[in-house]
Amino acid sequence: MNTILKIVLTIGLFIVFQEISAQSKLIPSSEFETEIIDTLYSETLKEYREFWVKLPENYNPNSSVKYPVVYLLDGFSLKENLEEVYDNYWGHYLPHMILIGISNKTDRIRDLTTSQIKMRRGQAMDKETGGAENFTQFIEKELIPYIDNKYPTTPYRTLIGHSYAGLFTVNMLINHKHLFQNYIAIDPSLDWDNQKLLKEAKEKLRSENYEGKSLYVSLAAEQLHMWDEEITMENIMDDSSEFTLFARSIIDFSTFATSQKQSGLNVSWKVYNEDLHGTVPLPTMRDGLIFLFKWYQFKSPQKYNNPESTVEELVKLLEKQEEIYSTHFGYPFPPMIEELFSGYGYMNLQMGQPEKAFMFFKTNIDYYPNRASAYNSMADYYEAQGDFTNAIKQVKKAFEISGDDLYKKRIEELKGK
Known part of the structure; x- marks a missing residue:
């Protein structure tokens, strides 16, 4: 979670991620x-x-x-x-x-x-x-x-x-x-x-x-x-x-x-x-x-941080950000890096706004479908909601992508809950 914490802090988020580190404990190191x-x-x-x-x-x-x-x-x-x-x-x-x-x-x-x-x-x-x-x-x-x-x-x-x-x-x-x-x-x-x-x-x-x-x-x-x-x-x-x-x-x-x-x-x-x-x-x-x-540089970070912003407003902001990036780069480009999607997802979990958290985690998977960590973050969301069946499905997907035994271990831990 160090990377996510670093990224999120740079745009002024005010949530401290002590509990996030415990939740998202399975982002594997590079091999x-x-x-x-x-x-x-x-x-x-x-x-x-x-x-x-x-x-x-x-x-x-x-x-x-x-x-x-x-x-x-x-x-x-x-x-x-x-x-x-x-x-x-x-x-x-x-x-x-x-x-x-x-x-x-x-x-x-x-x-x-x-x-x-x-x-x-x-x-x-x-x-x-x-x-x-x-x-x-x-x-x-x-x-x-x-x-x-x-x-x-x-x-x-x-x-x-x-x-x-x-x-x-x-x-x-x-x-x-x-x-x-x-x-x-x-x-x-x-x-x-x-x-x-x-x-x-x-x-x-x-x-x-x-x-x-x-x-x-x-x-x-x-x-x-x-x-x-x-x-x-x-x-x-x-x-x-x-x-x-x-x-x-x-x-x-x-x-x-x-x-x-x-x-x-x-x-x-x-x-x-x-x-x-x-x-x-x-x-x-x-x-x-x-x-x-x-x-x-990211547009309207205050709106992403504001608990009063609706999911619909956030989706429109992401669409606008993607348009800006794609226009300048000259090819399709995601509106956020994976770490930011995860960071905002975890922030909203901490703030008790699961609908927003789900949107960020789901959009992360949509843009980065080959990233095991994106599915692992979604598993954290489902686990936080007490939905262990879907949490296991997400971790299985992460394991299929990465083959990392840490995910295999987590599957067994979730089955025991």
Whole structure:
């Protein structure tokens, strides 16, 4: 019940679930791996590329449920940042998603930069550059098909990149917008190659349609100028030195993108005054994902919590929520995750409103018919009503789905009541 308690508390429910833990004691732990490190050989890059996969907490290989996907560049160095945000915000703010972290440690600058250069900030560039198009081909033609074939994914994808990977992320939006719906560019290196991509982005944002795409951009402003403390956000655009080009490029791009309403791009950006380039990924991921999925955040939680709300009112709210989700995702999507359905069901049992509890438990089964825990929750409902015959039927169904001996044991306990 820890998961259900966590989810329910995030939306302000006021019932304490001491008795629920005793009732729903048979939600089994996972018996399959949910965090995997994998390697794929790329014919495009002519090398192996390592990546990690984190499956949702409620993942079940026997279920038909599919998930949106987040792709994180520099995936191993930023893994903990993304996991920290996701683990704390899924449920009310974020849907269950599959997280993918792509390694860029082989040749990071080559992979992520969008054009070839010989000089960088007054010094000779002795590394290979301009490999972004090849790396894009690897992601599009090899990695995404591999992930989609192996895991229960949907086409709703989010891309996150920091610094050079932020440059790459903006390039994906501007030049390969068919691959992802959402983009988070963290302190992106838009000064690259005399702002070449920035200039290209302005032309495309003026003329092309980015309807259905969302972008969040951040700027770490703790050190806008390497040695001049007089440079601030108020006067930085008046400076023309190389030292402020990085920040000025982000500001220029972000303000321009925001102004181009006709492009259809849903864009937001934020200056993180207390952060450095190396600390800004964590707060950006939090704010960025909440912005990108603002439409996902649960509507009218007060009405779900209000004991005066009728079953009919709640059903209409669920129908509206499903419509919102399905419209944004582009495919049918349940109005609640399984944990929320169960949480509201148990809350209403505690409040002495069995009709509402039944509705939530039954709807949970309707949307998640392959989840043993959904049937187990319905069994809790029937047991609370003293209907042990139907409680046993529900636990038998849970056992048929999962084969878990805990359910078998519970059947025997119910038969003895």
